[in-house]
Amino acid sequence: MTAVAGRPAPGLRRRAAALLHRRPLLRLSLLLSAPLAWLVVAYLGALGAIFLTAFWTTDTFTGEIVREFTAVNFQTLWDEPVYRTIALRSLGVAVAVTAIDMAIGLPMAFYMAKVARPRHRPMLVSAILAPLWAAYLVKAYAWRVMLAEGGPVDQALEPFGLSGPGYGLTATVLVLSYLWLPYMILPVYAGLERLPGALLDASGDLGARPLRTFRTVVLPLVYPSLVAGSIFTFSLSLGDYITVKIVGGRSQLIGNVVYDNVGAANNLPFAAAVATVPVVVMLGYLAAARRTGALREL
Amino acid sequence: MFSVMPDSAVRIRDLRKTFGSVEAVAGVDLDIGDGEFFSMLGPSGSGKTTVLRMIAGFERPTSGTIELGGRDVTSLAPFDRDVNTVFQDYALFPHLDVLRNVEYGLKVRGVPRAERRERARAALRSVRLDGLDGRRPAELSGGQRQRVALARALVNEPKVLLLDEPLGALDLKLREEMQVELKSIQRRAGITFVFVTHDQEEALTLSDRVAVLDRGRIEQVGTPAEVYERPATAFVAGFVGTSNRIGAVRVRPEKIHVGIEPDAGSGGESGGPAEDGPGRDGRAEGGAGTGDRHAFGTVAEVVYAGPATRFVIDLESGDRVVALQQNLRTSSMDVTRHRGARVRIGWHAEHEFSVPETGAGTAPAS
Ligand SMILES: Nc1ncnc2c1ncn2[C@@H]1O[C@H](COP(=O)(O)OP(=O)(O)OP(=O)(O)O)[C@@H](O)[C@H]1O
Ligand SMILES: [Mg+2]
Numbered sequence A: 001m002t003a004v005a006g007r008p009a010p011g012l013r014r015r016a017a018a019l020l021h022r023r024p025l026l027r028l029s030l031l032l033s034a035p036l037a038w039l040v041v042a043y044l045g046a047l048g049a050i051f052l053t054a055f056w057t058t059d060t061f062t063g064e065i066v067r068e069f070t071a072v073n074f075q076t077l078w079d080e081p082v083y084r085t086i087a088l089r090s091l092g093v094a095v096a097v098t099a100i101d102m103a104i105g106l107p108m109a110f111y112m113a114k115v116a117r118p119r120h121r122p123m124l125v126s127a128i129l130a131p132l133w134a135a136y137l138v139k140a141y142a143w144r145v146m147l148a149e150g151g152p153v154d155q156a157l158e159p160f161g162l163s164g165p166g167y168g169l170t171a172t173v174l175v176l177s178y179l180w181l182p183y184m185i186l187p188v189y190a191g192l193e194r195l196p197g198a199l200l201d202a203s204g205d206l207g208a209r210p211l212r213t214f215r216t217v218v219l220p221l222v223y224p225s226l227v228a229g230s231i232f233t234f235s236l237s238l239g240d241y242i243t244v245k246i247v248g249g250r251s252q253l254i255g256n257v258v259y260d261n262v263g264a265a266n267n268l269p270f271a272a273a274v275a276t277v278p279v280v281v282m283l284g285y286l287a288a289a290r291r292t293g294a295l296r297e298l
Numbered sequence B: 001m002f003s004v005m006p007d008s009a010v011r012i013r014d015l016r017k018t019f020g021s022v023e024a025v026a027g028v029d030l031d032i033g034d035g036e037f038f039s040m041l042g043p044s045g046s047g048k049t050t051v052l053r054m055i056a057g058f059e060r061p062t063s064g065t066i067e068l069g070g071r072d073v074t075s076l077a078p079f080d081r082d083v084n085t086v087f088q089d090y091a092l093f094p095h096l097d098v099l100r101n102v103e104y105g106l107k108v109r110g111v112p113r114a115e116r117r118e119r120a121r122a123a124l125r126s127v128r129l130d131g132l133d134g135r136r137p138a139e140l141s142g143g144q145r146q147r148v149a150l151a152r153a154l155v156n157e158p159k160v161l162l163l164d165e166p167l168g169a170l171d172l173k174l175r176e177e178m179q180v181e182l183k184s185i186q187r188r189a190g191i192t193f194v195f196v197t198h199d200q201e202e203a204l205t206l207s208d209r210v211a212v213l214d215r216g217r218i219e220q221v222g223t224p225a226e227v228y229e230r231p232a233t234a235f236v237a238g239f240v241g242t243s244n245r246i247g248a249v250r251v252r253p254e255k256i257h258v259g260i261e262p263d264a265g266s267g268g269e270s271g272g273p274a275e276d277g278p279g280r281d282g283r284a285e286g287g288a289g290t291g292d293r294h295a296f297g298t299v300a301e302v303v304y305a306g307p308a309t310r311f312v313i314d315l316e317s318g319d320r321v322v323a324l325q326q327n328l329r330t331s332s333m334d335v336t337r338h339r340g341a342r343v344r345i346g347w348h349a350e351h352e353f354s355v356p357e358t359g360a361g362t363a364p365a366s
Helices: A010-024 A022-055 A072-080 A081-115 A118-133 A136-147 A152-160 A168-196 A197-206 A208-239 A241-245 A254-262 A270-292 B048-056 B098-108 B113-126 B142-154 B172-189 B198-207 B224-229 B234-239 B330-338
Strands: B008-019 B022-033 B037-041 B062-066 B083-086 B160-164 B192-197 B209-214 B218-221 B244-246 B250-251 B257-260 B293-305 B309-314 B320-326 B342-349
Touching: A010 A022, A010 A136, A010 B198, A022 A270, A022 B083, A072 A081, A072 A270, A081 A118, A081 A168, A081 A254, A081 A270, A136 A152, A136 A168, A136 A241, A152 B008, A168 A208, A168 A241, A197 A208, A197 B083, A208 A254, A208 A270, A241 A254, A241 B309, A254 A270, A270 B113, B008 B048, B008 B192, B022 B048, B022 B192, B022 B209, B022 B218, B037 B048, B037 B198, B037 B234, B048 B062, B048 B083, B048 B192, B083 B142, B098 B142, B142 B172, B172 B192, B172 B198, B192 B198, B198 B224, B209 B224, B209 B234, B234 B309, B257 B320, B293 B330, B309 B342
Parallel strands: B037 B192, B037 B209, B083 B160, B160 B192
Antiparallel strands: B008 B022, B008 B062, B209 B218, B244 B250, B257 B342, B293 B309, B293 B342, B309 B320
16 A cells, blocks of 8 residues: 555654554653653652752841751741741631532532533533633732722622621632632532432432432542542642732731742741641641542542 | 223323423323333333333423322422332442442431341342442442342332333343343232333233333333234334234234245255144145245245244235244254245234224234
């Protein structure tokens, strides 16, 4: 079929292909070398550099970084009650945001995946994704306007004799929940879509009422997706420092401490030490998730 | 049209279901007796699953009523109906092991742990599935999953068990085994089975009665013999088995005797044809096609198929018929040399039937 002149090149390519076919390991390493290099050098490298920096200090007079190994930054973190308070507050915010997003996201995802008509689903997914197209800052400032004293939220609540939360931690939790909701809904939606509808029928057929079916069939099967979503909402909340600046009033979170130390205080090593806190918390969270077997499904 | 049985387990009246513009079920009436093995047979898309899902309560009828044991359940949710379903793809809970799958219904109904263990194990034994209690569904073979699904439904001792092509995913051998078992389980438990299949042989072998569905309507309800021997409509005649049109009447393939004409083949004594039964009035007709009706034709095709031989014969009248002859003699093996041979076929007038084009009643000819 092929022209004789065209033979040599395909022959070489064929031999290469055959070699790759015989050596699956070689094939795999060729395929993964570029992304692996990126992961090791750029991603883990940066993380390692931060961790290393955390053990250095800054000369208070010159502002120069002193490259001597010492744990004094971590000592300060541990000893100063204000940092412990901020760390716990950040953790609380992350937990609250995750809980709220689960409580709102699960029913929404369930509706999208199992109740709405199949041909409406792409539209609903787009609707969930739509807020992600708007810039983060715009959304945060929009909430600042809404939550302002006498703003739309206050006005809406006024007939009920209530008023909005104003700027503060509550507003921060509210806005972060809004910002990260799609990151909870999408994995849960994907998980629910994989869940065969026949299982819900079967549960009802065997006498289970809807709530029972939800608890004994839907929840266990969608659990890995919930964990996946919560990893997003949890880590995004832990790392945030902008929303809290915009709607948080005077509240401070870990992110602000990092930001202030990098900028105003010009103490990069201390900022690095503070930044390891959410990393450690996340590692603990992932380890806990792993123990429940949820990560196998990711 | 139907005799109203006082003890019908399932009674359906003028049941309809439309999906958008599709009329999936277009007016179905059914009375299914207590302890009956009742099959719904029909081609793909004829509405079998939809009827079943409405009986189970997964689907709301557009109109019509469903009664279970004399109680109108039309508007009840599935969990309030005394029926259980065996799903086509089993729908076992993937996160629960075999025992917990089978226990599920009992647990939901608050049966104490010890009793439900006991009953679940008994149900698993009744479907011959011991010692796999701790396995997850993913670790079972198709046949084993099928048994778990059956046990999970049976353990609740429902009045009516609905089965949607439960054997569809099994290979032929396993399928035949499970058919025998299903039948014996049904007899032992005395449960009403409503069994959906598109396999006519399965429906005929298993059922006490069969309903044949086409395009959302019931074409005929009857015992397997009635449906097969006296089809009410052209559709039933064609869907349940093969029917040959000979002139104005129809005859089933196995009712036609084939006799090879001596001058064409190499002697009438050989070849799958005609066990030499006596004719209607004791007349033996040699190797020629027996019966009181005759026709002549040529063999267009002969296929040896193990227990029987299939002849496709072009009659002089222009009709093409299929005849099935049991292979009673070893010489049946070389039947294929009869291709092109001139044959005389015979059948008995009592085996003729005719179907009206507008499917009203059954009218066996003669
Ligand atoms: N949920 C649904 N939405 C829209 N149309 C449906 C739905 N369920 C069934 N139908 C339509 O109703 C008709 C009957 O479907 P049904 O599943 O009852 O057929 P069936 O006899 O069980 O076929 P099969 O042997 O292929 O399972 C089909 O035309 C099908 O496309
Ligand atoms: Mg079906």
